[in-house]
Amino acid sequence: MTDLAPQELRVLVAVERERSFTAAAAALGMTQSAVSHAVRAGERKLGAVLFERGRSGATPTAAGTRVVAQARQVLRLLELMRTEAREGEPERVAGPVRIAAFRSVAAQLLPTVLARLAERHPELSPQVRIVREIGRGTAGEVADGHADLGLATMDETTTRPGLVAVPLFAESYALAHPVGHPAPRTLPLVDWDENCGSYTRSWWHGQDWIPQATINVADDTVVLSLVAQGIGMAIMPRLALLGAPDGLAVTDLGPEPPSRLVGYVSTPALARTATVRAVIRELRAVPLPPGLTPKRQGG
Known part of the structure; x- marks a missing residue:
């Protein structure tokens, strides 16, 4: 099998990014026929269909998605190869x-x-x-x-x-709650989309005091603002709690907190x-x- 040339890799990346042979040609300063030829050549060399062609443009197949990801990595290494070769000095x-x-x-x-x-x-x-x-x-x-x-x-x-x-x-987790609340664990839970991944799930499921979230937002900074306003409590990783707003207190979750x-x-x-x-x-x-x-x- 003949290897793909760097220009063929650039074409594949451009088509995936633009979702269009015409737009990819414009971005690369090529003709549409040259882009089509490069894609067909790449598909022939790899023995796989990389893009579905249709009225809506060019949609990468599963194989195309994998190949384009690898193409980006190869092109980046070629770019870094030139940079490192020019440096000349180890430091x-x-x-x-x-x-x-x-x-x-x-x-x-x-x-x-x-x-x-x-x-x-x-x-x-x-x-x-x-x-x-x-x-x-x-x-x-x-x-x-x-x-x-x-x-x-x-x-x-x-x-x-x-x-x-x-x-x-x-990074350990802690309980964020309004300052001065006498029983913060009884408050409603405020949560966000990125919280409670696989690393905390077993601990989370073992805590019968944690209710279902009443509010779920897209950003941890919004969680902190809501908690500081007295709307509820939250279980947060320590980095997210640095620089917390006024009105918010932080309490440990016991001797073996999730992390x-x-x-x-x-x-x-x-x-x-x-x-x-x-x-x-x-x-x-x-x-x-x-x-x-x-x-x-x-x-």
Whole structure:
């Protein structure tokens, strides 16, 4: 089988992104017939249909989705290959590095990491995307080729083939409730979509005092605002509770509270690049707030 050329990979990525051969041609500065030819050539080489053609445009098949994710990763490695070859000096780290992170870790830890990177590697250009940690989450961003490194919660989605997942710290949960309430566990539950993943489910199901949520929102900062206004209580990870609004108190959940592991996710090839290694070094060195326990194994 003849390998796909880089330009063929770029065409596949563009068609998947634009959902149209015509729009992909415009984005790449090519003719539509050239794009169609490149897609057909890629399908012939791989022995699979990658896109369903129709009046609504081009929709990737299951095989097409997998191939395009791998195409993005290959193109990113080619880009980094040129960057690293030009550096010439072992300590010089330059160019973009794409980071995906969920909101609380991005708000509480990334500023320190990025400040340290700016001081040590002024030619490095971090590009940060905030991703909701549900569904494929930040690990999915890496697997799909949209990010070089993801800050993720460690569960079954981060152990998929083709990814390197390394824990950085364990984050305990606590009870958030209005200041001064005499019995906060009797309050209605306010929850949000990203809460209670597989890492807390067994603990959660063993607590007969936790009611069904009366309010469920899309963002943990909204949960905190509602709780501070006296609307209910919430069970929250410690990072989300940092910088909590006035009117909100935090109480421990006992000697063995639920917790989740948080770490970084990359691919084996990207984890060896200078830009990603620089980010990993700072993630491992960043001081952790109370309620977080380091997990500093290698990876």
